[in-house]
Amino acid sequence: MHTRTLGRDLQVSAIGLGAMGMSQSYGPNPGDRSDMIGVLRGAVDRGVTFFDTAEVYGPYVNEELVGEALAPVRDEVVIATKFGFRIEDGSVVGLNSRPEQIRSVATASLKRLGVERLDLFYQHRVDPEVPIEDIAGTVGGLVREGKVRCFGLSEASAETIRRAHSVHPVTAVQSEYSLWTRDPEPEVLPTCTSLGIGFVPFSPLGKGFLTGTLDASTPFAANDVRTTIPRFTAENRTANLALVEHIKSLAQGKSATPGQVALAWLLAQHPSIVPIPGTRRSARIEENVGATQLPLSADELADLDELAGRIGIQGDRYNEHHMSLLDK
Numbered sequence: 397m398h399t400r401t402l403g404r405d406l407q408v409s410a411i412g413l414g415a416m417g418m419s420q421s422y423g424p425n426p427g428d429r430s431d432m433i434g435v436l437r438g439a440v441d442r443g444v445t446f447f448d449t450a451e452v453y454g455p456y457v458n459e460e461l462v463g464e465a466l467a468p469v470r471d472e473v474v475i476a477t478k479f480g481f482r483i484e485d486g487s488v489v490g491l492n493s494r495p496e497q498i499r500s501v502a503t504a505s506l507k508r509l510g511v512e513r514l515d516l517f518y519q520h521r522v523d524p525e526v527p528i529e530d531i532a533g534t535v536g537g538l539v540r541e542g543k544v545r546c547f548g549l550s551e552a553s554a555e556t557i558r559r560a561h562s563v564h565p566v567t568a569v570q571s572e573y574s575l576w577t578r579d580p581e582p583e584v585l586p587t588c589t590s591l592g593i594g595f596v597p598f599s600p601l602g603k604g605f606l607t608g609t610l611d612a613s614t615p616f617a618a619n620d621v622r623t624t625i626p627r628f629t630a631e632n633r634t635a636n637l638a639l640v641e642h643i644k645s646l647a648q649g650k651s652a653t654p655g656q657v658a659l660a661w662l663l664a665q666h667p668s669i670v671p672i673p674g675t676r677r678s679a680r681i682e683e684n685v686g687a688t689q690l691p692l693s694a695d696e697l698a699d700l701d702e703l704a705g706r707i708g709i710q711g712d713r714y715n716e717h718h719m720s721l722l723d724k
Contacts, residue, residue: 397443397688400670402594403567406516406546408474410663410688412446413439413681414598414674419458423617426676429461436465438678440473442685448570448598448672449509450478450520451501452488456508463509470511476568476596477505478550480520491721493523495534502538514538518548518570522723528552528560536564548596553723554583557593566593570672573597575606575658575700576627576639576709589666600662600671601655603628608644608654611637627711635710642703652690655680659687661700 400410418432419425426432436447449462459477466473479501482492505514517538519531538544546567549557560566569588573580574597588595601607603622612634622628627636643654650657655673662671673684692700712719 397685399445400594400667402516402596402668402670403546403565403592406474406567406594408446408670409444410670411444411659411684412448412596412670412672413444414448414672415458415462416448416450416453417674418461418676419454421621422676423620432461432676433465435676435678435681436462437469439681440466440469442678442681444681444685445473446476446670446672447473448476448596450518451505451508452478452481452483452520455483455486455488456504459505459508463511467510474515475509475511476516476518476548476570477509477514478518478520479505480518480523480550491521491523491525493519493526493531495526495530498531498534499538502543506543513542514544516546516548516568517544518550518568519552520550521721522549522552522556528556529563532560532563532566539564551722552584554587556723557584557587557591561591561593566591568594568596568670570596570598572599572713573662573669574600574602575643575661575704576602576636577713578704579713585666588668594668594670595666597662597669597671598674601658601673605633605636606640606643606654606658608640608647624715625711625713626715627709627713629711632711638707639704639709643700646696646700650690652686653683655683656687656690657692657700659684660690660692661697663688664692664697 397409399407449458480493481488482490535547548568550570571580612630616623643657647654647657
């Protein structure tokens with residue numbers, strides 16, 4: 397797989413892997429930890445070198461899983477993790493990006509991942525109680541101490557990105573972005589491009605919807621996060637299938653899958669974009685990696701853009717609580 401560069405010099409595979417779903421959010425967690433270790437190591441064999449985790453996934457157990465799985469290939473991969481939530485008794489109870497908390501999380505994440513330096517340390521959500529300049533300064537201090545290599549932001553506004561970058565270089569911004577979530581396009585993506593910041597789309601396959609494997613009748617387990625998302629009500633799924641049907645049609649004509657088309661569209665938006673689709677299956681990783689070899693013509697890209705804009709997407713991408721955590 398070819399590589400891309402985030403920020404000034406963080407070189408990663410063009411497609412990464414989001415590990416969150418291996419520990420939470422998408423129904424019953426895998427029963428066999430060794431299976432997930434095998435999936436993570438198999439991703440490396442397929443050319444993936446960029447892995448995404450966070451202390452809050454689990455909490456904590458996802459970092460431990462990723463650290464154990466990638467220990468034999470530590471020098472070959474880039475591991476991103478995150479700070480920014482307040483966790484009490486195993487539950488998330490709010491935001492916390494105070495300098496002392498950032499340092500505490502960094503120390504704990506280093507231990508759980510079994511590494512000497514965090515490759516990419518994101519603020520998971522912007523904390524309105526702590527000036528972003530203080531946060532950037534704290535992470536900058538960790539960089540100077542050799543505990544962190546690069547600083548990132550997640551779901552941050554263009555203004556916040558600029559303010560943070562003026563204190564310490566931001567290497568990457570992570571936000572939800574896909575054919576059915578276009579929120580970063582008006583301001584965040586141009587800001588990243590102008591400042592030389594990489595962009596990392598999470599949920600690039602629309603939490604599975606853009607793979608063409610879900611419809612209005614698809615059942616979700618009670619602990620599947622999609623049961624809480626307005627976009628995934630049966631009514632909204634029915635309305636949103638028009639976009640997926642078009643993606644399916646294009647994929648069939650190119651002997652590809654809908655998911656590969658959706659990822660190829662993202663890769664074509666800018667050379668500094670690195671999607672991190674999540675999965676628990678090696679076969680899906682192989683499929684996702686194949687998107688890097690799928691060319692889309694200018695007409696095909698324009699057709700996808702026009703259709704997505706014309707049809708529109710029904711339903712918010714988060715519930716009311718999580719929408720309230722986004723940086724405006």
